[in-house]
Amino acid sequence: MTSSEASPPAPLERFDPSRNHFERLGLAPAVALDREALESAYLERSRRVHPDRFVTADAATQRLAMEHAAAVNEAYQVLRSPLRRAEYLVKLGGIDLDSSDAGTGAPKPTQAFLIEMIERREGLEAATEAGLEALEDLADELADEREAIVDAAVKALESGEVAKAAEALVHARYLARLADEIENAKESAA
Amino acid sequence: MSDLRSANTLFQISEPDAGNELDRREAGRAIGIDLGTTHSLVAVAPSGAEPRALADAQGEALLPSVVSYADSTPLVGSEARAQLVESPQSVLVSVKRFMGRGSEDIDFDHPYALAPGEGQARFEVGGREVSPIEASAEILVALKRRAEAELGHEVRGAVITVPAYFDDAQRQATKDAGRIAGLEVYRLLAEPTAAAVAYGLDRGGQGLFAVYDLGGGTFDISILRLRDGVFQVLATGGDSALGGDDFDRAVASALLEDAGVSAPSPSQRQALALEARRVKEALSEAERCAVSVPALGIETELSRERFEALIAPWLKKTIRACRSTLKDAELRATELDGVVLVGGSTRVPAVRAAVEDFFGRAPLTDLDPDRVVAYGAAITADLLSGSKREGMTLLDVVPLSLGLETMGGIVEKIIPRNATIPIAARQVFTNYSEKQTGMSIHVVQGERELADANRSLARFELKGMPSLPPGMARVEVTFQLDADALLTVTATELMTGVQQRVEVKPTYGLGDEEVDRLVMESLDHAGEDFAARALAEERVELGRVVLAVRTAYDEMGSIEGLLPESERAPLVAALEGAEAAMQDASIDDAKAIKRARESLEKSSEAFARRRMERALRAGMEGQSLAEIEAALAEEDKLERRRGGHGAETIESEGPQS
Structure with a gap:
């Protein structure tokens, strides 16, 4: 496992906190990201900036490596998930789903959607009483639906309709919460 | 650190x-x-x-x-x-x-x-x-x-x-x-x-x-x-x-149940645990294994099949x-x-x-x-x-999500489990009123929705927030997990750029001061640490002897024939010297304490021996049973008070009567 000339690590560049996650990994912003390109970009950058490569360097360099590595990991965390990636693109497009600001925050769901959610909660209660199998069915159904919503958001993003994508993603968040509740109910039923 | x-x-x-x-x-x-x-x-x-x-x-x-x-x-x-x-x-x-x-x-x-x-x-x-x-x-x-x-x-x-x-x-x-x-x-x-x-x-x-x-x-x-x-x-x-400990315990409790034992002593329990472990290991090779715990009267056999059902x-x-x-x-x-x-x-x-x-x-x-x-x-x-x-x-990844307790005891996750480390999360907090100058934050680790159901990691106070209208003070708190998955917290007020003081109180673990003390003791003062322990132990020993001799002297020192005048003065001197050594906290030499104890033991040896002989003689002189019992009870009482020290001295003298 020895290597005669362990190459000294390439010096780290200055840390630029204003870079977005795509820039951080050297990728072009895209809704449909090539998974393979993402993985190899992530591994290549991780190898380069990981703090373990700088164990004998001075404290400032170690701190810098930590900053770079944490940012690379965060970018990977967001971009690898199609849902989180879509949310992030919406954010880059000017709508922050984590904010309740009337202008730039998450759009409010329609009344019809909220009524639908109430009905679905009742559906969950009924399924909980019916037992594990009914819960499994509900979970499968919901999984398909969530995938369809993310697909719709991706399509909207591809055609530049950020507001439409944001609306779909807000719905996806409600459904995600419902999915968590179904999982909890499944665990208690098992 | x-x-x-x-x-x-x-x-x-x-x-x-x-x-x-x-x-x-x-x-x-x-x-x-x-x-x-x-x-x-x-x-x-x-x-x-x-x-x-x-x-x-x-x-x-x-x-x-x-x-x-x-x-x-x-x-x-x-x-x-x-x-x-x-x-x-x-x-x-x-x-x-x-x-x-x-x-x-x-x-x-x-x-x-x-x-x-x-x-x-x-x-x-x-x-x-x-x-x-x-x-x-x-x-x-x-x-x-x-x-x-x-x-x-x-x-x-x-x-x-x-x-x-x-x-x-x-x-x-x-x-x-x-x-x-x-x-x-x-x-x-x-x-x-x-x-x-x-x-x-x-x-x-x-x-x-x-x-x-x-x-x-x-x-x-x-x-x-x-x-x-x-x-x-x-x-x-x-x-x-x-x-694997749980496998041992499962075997042990099955054996206890078979034997009908409900409350084993700590030493029976350890003997059983050792045997359970041996049996578990043996059953990795053999189909059956003989089990023997003499301390509990257990002599039996365990099959691999039963073991597998237990685990x-x-x-x-x-x-x-x-x-x-x-x-x-x-x-x-x-x-x-x-x-x-x-x-x-x-x-x-x-x-x-x-x-x-x-x-x-x-x-x-x-x-x-x-x-x-x-x-x-x-x-x-x-x-x-x-x-x-x-x-x-x-x-590597962090195994459990990191979250903050919010209103109503609900957890808001800031770093999800399985996130690659090192990683950081930032959270912006704001003030509710102009008078508010600080806030307290509770960090928990785990997957449950309620803070109480997770592991409490630490509580800390943000202090020195600038006095600004409600919602205007914005404190960004950064939670950084390093490559060991250990947490560091820092905070900055965004409006003024003032870095906030973060006082973190970990829920578990030793305090920073205690770790420092232990490090000092073990590293730089290994010799002193040993000396301090030796001193403390000598002091405990001396205290036991002083108590035993003082009690015996006060209660029996004036009984005819137990303490001749020639012995009385040296005994009292040794006793008072030892008591003074006990009081004097400035003595930091274990050997000095030990010398005080040895001197007291030496000058009280004969006194102790005579007290025991008196108790025995009381039995031999055909006194009534009640009197013998009273004498023995008196010795017994003293014996307990001096923690057995006197008995050891007498044994070392060989048979005297």
Whole structure:
């Protein structure tokens, strides 16, 4: 496992906190990201900036490596998930789903959607009483639906309709919460 | 220490090379330590060499993780284990299960007395309190010494392995133990990741592997992706309180139930535990095994079939964790390229069968499951010492989500479980009123929705917020997890750019001051520490003798014939001298205290002997039974008060009457 000339690590560049996650990994912003390109970009950058490569360097360099590595990991965390990636693109497009600001925050769901959610909660209660199998069915159904919503958001993003994508993603968040509740109910039923 | 407690010093890190002199690493001189529940070991792989475990003088590489406080100096290893049945409450086994845990978390059977109080659970042994962190440090010191003896140079740097599923408090406790043992902990390495490194799984190019690690007290399952020298943990899961110990306990309680014993004594319990462990190990080879616990009158036999039925619930729990971890990694069992078994408990055939059944393939077992973790630690230690070793990169994850308690006790997750470390999360807090100058934040770790149901990590106060209209003060708090998955907190007020003071109070673990004190004691003042302990022990001894002699003198010193005038003056002088020595806290020489005790013992010997003779004579002179009983009771009463000291003196005189 020895290597005669362990190459000294390439010096780290200055840390630029204003870079977005795509820039951080050297990728072009895209809704449909090539998974393979993402993985190899992530591994290549991780190898380069990981703090373990700088164990004998001075404290400032170690701190810098930590900053770079944490940012690379965060970018990977967001971009690898199609849902989180879509949310992030919406954010880059000017709508922050984590904010309740009337202008730039998450759009409010329609009344019809909220009524639908109430009905679905009742559906969950009924399924909980019916037992594990009914819960499994509900979970499968919901999984398909969530995938369809993310697909719709991706399509909207591809055609530049950020507001439409944001609306779909807000719905996806409600459904995600419902999915968590179904999982909890499944665990208690098992 | 870049941990949560000293977080408020983080800002100073950018000072040029602050403290770097201390941190200089010596390439190729670091050791890898597997600090296990039942045994520990140390391995080295200097400057790119293949790893090897270091053995003791008897050729034994595995050091039982047992620390005895039965004597004045702690003993570690098999010597400590030999005292287990005799001193069941002073010999600490499986301390790893107590690391970073409060007494309210200890929900398994153990024979120890835990000291009252909050925070880190502590044992009461031999009249003092010992934290599991200190006991672990004793084990680490033993391994460090072994390595130094073998390598012929001082050892400072170490990689210590921890269960992947250890939370922040448990990791912090382990790191503190390393510091107390005089080690600079380069990394807390997850045990399954260490095993993957030892197997060199990266050398086969690309692949997906599961590492199933069942040790004495902990269980981990990690899913790793290996590619071009990068070990990337995709997901990890497990149970930091499930292991081979539980198999032993299941066997022990079945044996107890069969024998109809409901309340065994601590020493019976330890004897039973040792036998249960032996039987478990024997049943890995044999179909049946004879069981013998004379202390409990147990003579029976256990079949492998019955054993497997007893441990089935635990196995099921591990497989359930495998299933959910695969799901977290978004993989199916069939997509894996291999499964690796680690940990002594994977020798149990039923464990292997369960793993093979779930993953649908025969597991890899080429490397000794007891040593593979230490090998991986040694390789990593060598790499992190700055040695010229072919580069590999370890991308590990945090096993449990990190969250903040919000209104109504609900947790808001800020770093999800299985996020690759190091990682940071930022959260902006605002003020409710102009008068508000601070706020308190509670950090928890776990997956549950309510803060109370998770592990409390720390509470801290943000102080010195500027006085601004409601909602205008914006404090950005950064939660940084380092490569050891340890948390650091920093805060900045965004409007004014003022850095906030963060005072963090960890819920478990030792306080910073206590760790510093223990480090000082063990490192710089090893000699003084020993002297202080010797002094304290001598003082206890002297106190016992003084009390016994004083009581006897006051109650019986004037009885005719017991204390001749020629003896009275020297006895009183010795007694008063000893009492003065007890009072005088400035005496710091153990030998002086010992001399006072010996002088008192010598001048009161004859007095003690005569008192005993008088009691015996009372019996021989044909007195009434009631009188003899009264005399004996009187002696007995005195005997109890002086803690048996007088009796020892008389025995050493041989038969006198």
